[in-house]
Amino acid sequence: MPTLTKMNLESYISGYVDGEGCFCVSIRPRKGNKTGWEVVASFSVGQKENRAEVLRLIRDYFKCGFIRKSVSDKTLKYETRSLNNLLTKIIPHFEKYPLQSGKQKDFEIFKKVCQKMSKGEHLTKKGLIEIVGLVSKMNPSGKRNYTKTIILNSLSKMKI
Amino acid sequence: MPTLTKMNLESYISGYVDGEGCFCVSIRPRKGNKTGWEVVASFSVGQKENRAEVLRLIRDYFKCGFIRKSVSDKTLKYETRSLNNLLTKIIPHFEKYPLQSGKQKDFEIFKKVCQKMSKGEHLTKKGLIEIVGLVSKMNPSGKRNYTKTIILNSLSKMKI
Numbered sequence: 111m112p113t114l115t116k117m118n119l120e121s122y123i124s125g126y127v128d129g130e131g132c133f134c135v136s137i138r139p140r141k142g143n144k145t146g147w148e149v150v151a152s153f154s155v156g157q158k159e160n161r162a163e164v165l166r167l168i169r170d171y172f173k174c175g176f177i178r179k180s181v182s183d184k185t186l187k188y189e190t191r192s193l194n195n196l197l198t199k200i201i202p203h204f205e206k207y208p209l210q211s212g213k214q215k216d217f218e219i220f221k222k223v224c225q226k227m228s229k230g231e232h233l234t235k236k237g238l239i240e241i242v243g244l245v246s247k248m249n250p251s252g253k254r255n256y257t258k259t260i261i262l263n264s265l266s267k268m269k270i
Numbered sequence: 271m272p273t274l275t276k277m278n279l280e281s282y283i284s285g286y287v288d289g290e291g292c293f294c295v296s297i298r299p300r301k302g303n304k305t306g307w308e309v310v311a312s313f314s315v316g317q318k319e320n321r322a323e324v325l326r327l328i329r330d331y332f333k334c335g336f337i338r339k340s341v342s343d344k345t346l347k348y349e350t351r352s353l354n355n356l357l358t359k360i361i362p363h364f365e366k367y368p369l370q371s372g373k374q375k376d377f378e379i380f381k382k383v384c385q386k387m388s389k390g391e392h393l394t395k396k397g398l399i400e401i402v403g404l405v406s407k408m409n410p411s412g413k414r415n416y417t418k419t420i421i422l423n424s425l426s427k428m429k430i
Contacts, residue, residue: 120278126285161372
């Protein structure tokens with residue numbers, strides 16, 4: 111590993127994440143929940159299996175999250191899902207060292223959703239509808255198992 | 271585009287390139303050349319078409335190279351092939367702000383090849399054999415049209 115002589119590690123990490131990282135909010139069915147849906151926010155960074163060192167660097171820098179194998183495409187993934195870590199470690203970093211691509215817009219939405227979740231808004235019908243609206247504007251190229259229409263239809267049928 | 275308040279742009283670019291960039295040396299047949307082969311060194315960075323802003327940022331930062339559409343996979347690519355620009359602009363940047371992944375090894379080989387090319391060594395049989403040996407250790411996951419064996423076999427038949 112080269113020494114970080116002139117390198118600013120924080121900015122390097124933002125650069126790497128701008129290429130390989132993902133700020134995701136997934137909304138999926140959950141019977142136990144009052145709304146019938148569960149909201150999970152996660153920050154992840156992918157990498158080919160033979161180049162794991164940057165993922166370890168990122169995990170050690172953020173002091174949270176874990177690295178796991180993605181069975182689907184033989185890559186490694188660093189991921190953190192703890193709302194507390196997202197709010198206190200991940201989000202503050204990208205506020206100080208912002209992404210320079212269009213992914214910054216995803217980050218801004220992600221931050222809003224995490225802040226709503228910290229107030230428990232995702233557990234109410236009203237809050238969840240707002241979150242669904244925000245999330246529909248994120249990661250336009252990504253695949254969604256449950257579309258905005260499916261979730262809003264389901265919520266419209268519930269008496270909550 | 272967010273302001274670069276705490277961001278160190280140089281380090282951000284190294285982080286982005288560590289994920290999405292490529293230091294490549296391609297060796298391909300060229301009838302006009304004494305060795306029968308041509309060596310082309312290039313530095314490139316890929317990006318989805320809908321997120322071109324980082325490529326423009328990189329082009330403007332390095333003050334060289336161009337952005338083009340890759341027909342094969344609908345991505346955009348920033349690329350610079352001028353040996354002079356590689357030696358005076360690209361390589362010095364990554365010496366100051368080194369990559370943190372295994373790609374750093376590719377960069378070190380790339381640098382050696384560019385230095386040899388600047389002395390014209392790629393135009394001689396002896397120099398080309400050395401370059402072929404170096405290049406065979408680069409980008410192990412990439413595809414090569416002409417393997418080390420093919421090139422060395424071709425050179426062994428030539429009286430130069």
